[in-house]
Amino acid sequence: MQSSLTSLLDHPKIAVSDEEYNRIQNNLIYFQSRFNDVTFLNTDGEQRTRKFNHLPLARTCCKKVAGLVYNEQAEITIENEVINKFVNEILLNDRFNKNFERYLESCLALGGMAMRPYFDGKTIKIAFIQAPVFLPLQSNTQDISSAAIVTKSVKSEGRINTYYTLIEFHEWVNDELTITNELYKSNNADIIGSRVLLSELYDTLEESVVIKGLSRPLFTYLKTPGMNNKDINSPLGLSIFDNAKTTIDFINRTYDEFMWEIKMGQRRVAVPDGLTNMTFQQGKDGRLQSKRRFEVEQNVFVQIGGGIDDNKIIDLTTPIRAEDYIKSINKGLAIFEMQVGVSSGMFSFDGKTMKTATEVVSENSDTYQLRNSIVSQVEHSIKELIVSICELGKAHGIYRGKIPKLGEISINLDDGVFTDRNAELDYWTKALASGIVSKQYAISKVLGVTDEVAGEMLTEINEESQPDLGDEDRLIYGAKE
Structure with a gap:
C-alpha cells in the first residue's frame, strides 16, 4: 500500500518515464499557447518584460485536422437492430459526436486519449480521459490493457485549499477486470500527498470492484498513427506537431519580432x-x-x-521590413506543413488566393493520407468502445442482447470535403455496368453502408421496380392475386 506520493510517477504500478510525462506536459503548453514573456534591455540598460506575440499554430493545426476527420454528421451503424438501437440511444443522449470531435483536438495535440463507458445508476455514459491523466501500468507492452486514470479535486475550507487526487487502477486479475481506487490528499497543488480513506471525499465509492464478463479493457485508448520516435518502447502516441516544435518556435519568434518592429516603427x-x-x-x-x-x-x-x-x-x-518578415513566416509555415504531414497550402497563405481543402488535396494527397491514417485509428477505437458499452450494459442488467463483433460495426465518417460525389457515383455506375461488381456492393461503397443495409435497400429497389398490374393486366398476363 503506497502511503505517500510526491508525483504520480512515484507510484510503483505506473510505467511512464519522466521524459514521456514531461513531453506530454510540454505539448500541453504549445496547445494552450502558454509561452513566457519576453525579457529585454531598454535604451538605459534596464531589464524589462513584455508579452510574447505568438500564433496559435498548435491549436489551429489540431482543430483543422480534427474537423477533417470527424464531425457531427458521422454515423455509427450495427447490423443487429437491437444492438444498433441500444448503442445509438446511449451515444445520442450523451452527445457523443459533438464531444468526440472536441476531444479529438486534445488527442491530436497530446498524442492520445482514452474513452471509458461508466454506469451512472440509470444509463451508460462516456468519459473522455485526456493524455495527462491517463497513465499505462507496469504490466503493459505496446498494447495498453491496464492503466491508471487520475481525477483531481479541490476542496476549500475558509481560505485554505485541500487538493485531492483519485487514482483509478484498471487491472486484469484471473481474466477479470479489477478496478482499484486510491485517494491522496495534499495542501500543495504540486504534490500528490498522503493516502486517505475514500469516504473523506466519496461516500459511495468502493476501494475495489470486480467486473465479470468483459472480453477487453473497459476503456479504449486512441492514439495518433505512426511510431513514437521520442521513446520507441512507449505505448503512448506522439502529438501531430511533436516533431515540429522547433519550427513553431521559429515562426512565433519571427512573428513576435515582426509585431515588435511594427510597434517600434x-x-x-x-x-x-x-x-x-x-x-x-x-x-x-x-x-x-x-x-x-x-x-x-x-x-x-x-x-x-x-x-x-x-x-x-x-x-x-525607419521603414518596416514587412515583406522580409512575411516571407520568413510563410517559409516557416511551409516547413511546418511538411513536418506535420499535410498538403502544401493548408496553413500558409500567399496573400492572393486561399485554397479550399478540396483544391489542396487535388494537388497533393498528403492531407488525405494523414486523415486516412487517423480515421482508421478512430474507427477501430469507436468499435472497441461500442463493444465495451454493450458488455458494461450486460454487467449492470440494462442490456440483454448479443455482444457485437468489430466486423459488424460500421463507422461512416463524412469525407465529402475530399470526395467528388458525382465522380464516385460515375465510377461505381461504370463498374456495375461492366459486370465486375454486384448492385449490393456498389450501393454499400457509394453510400457507405454495411452489406446488410445495402441488401435491404436493393430489395426495396427491386420491389419498387416491379410493375403495378391492374385487374385487366392481371387477366391478360395471368397474374395471381
Whole structure:
C-alpha cells in the first residue's frame, strides 16, 4: 500500500518515464499557447518584460485536422437492430459526436486519449480521459490493457485549499477486470500527498470492484498513427506537431519580432524643445492665453535638446521590413506543413488566393493520407468502445442482447470535403455496368453502408421496380392475386 506520493510517477504500478510525462506536459503548453514573456534591455540598460506575440499554430493545426476527420454528421451503424438501437440511444443522449470531435483536438495535440463507458445508476455514459491523466501500468507492452486514470479535486475550507487526487487502477486479475481506487490528499497543488480513506471525499465509492464478463479493457485508448520516435518502447502516441516544435518556435519568434518592429516603427519626429514651448498671446478680452504649437495627445513628436542643426525638425521613422518578415513566416509555415504531414497550402497563405481543402488535396494527397491514417485509428477505437458499452450494459442488467463483433460495426465518417460525389457515383455506375461488381456492393461503397443495409435497400429497389398490374393486366398476363 503506497502511503505517500510526491508525483504520480512515484507510484510503483505506473510505467511512464519522466521524459514521456514531461513531453506530454510540454505539448500541453504549445496547445494552450502558454509561452513566457519576453525579457529585454531598454535604451538605459534596464531589464524589462513584455508579452510574447505568438500564433496559435498548435491549436489551429489540431482543430483543422480534427474537423477533417470527424464531425457531427458521422454515423455509427450495427447490423443487429437491437444492438444498433441500444448503442445509438446511449451515444445520442450523451452527445457523443459533438464531444468526440472536441476531444479529438486534445488527442491530436497530446498524442492520445482514452474513452471509458461508466454506469451512472440509470444509463451508460462516456468519459473522455485526456493524455495527462491517463497513465499505462507496469504490466503493459505496446498494447495498453491496464492503466491508471487520475481525477483531481479541490476542496476549500475558509481560505485554505485541500487538493485531492483519485487514482483509478484498471487491472486484469484471473481474466477479470479489477478496478482499484486510491485517494491522496495534499495542501500543495504540486504534490500528490498522503493516502486517505475514500469516504473523506466519496461516500459511495468502493476501494475495489470486480467486473465479470468483459472480453477487453473497459476503456479504449486512441492514439495518433505512426511510431513514437521520442521513446520507441512507449505505448503512448506522439502529438501531430511533436516533431515540429522547433519550427513553431521559429515562426512565433519571427512573428513576435515582426509585431515588435511594427510597434517600434511607428512615426517618430524629432523636434527641438524650443519649438514645443508654450507661447502666450493676448485674447480679445485682453487676457494672456497659452497656446501650444503641437497637439499634446499624440506621440509622434519627440522633444530633443540642443544639438540639432539649425533647429530643424527631423523625421526619425525607419521603414518596416514587412515583406522580409512575411516571407520568413510563410517559409516557416511551409516547413511546418511538411513536418506535420499535410498538403502544401493548408496553413500558409500567399496573400492572393486561399485554397479550399478540396483544391489542396487535388494537388497533393498528403492531407488525405494523414486523415486516412487517423480515421482508421478512430474507427477501430469507436468499435472497441461500442463493444465495451454493450458488455458494461450486460454487467449492470440494462442490456440483454448479443455482444457485437468489430466486423459488424460500421463507422461512416463524412469525407465529402475530399470526395467528388458525382465522380464516385460515375465510377461505381461504370463498374456495375461492366459486370465486375454486384448492385449490393456498389450501393454499400457509394453510400457507405454495411452489406446488410445495402441488401435491404436493393430489395426495396427491386420491389419498387416491379410493375403495378391492374385487374385487366392481371387477366391478360395471368397474374395471381
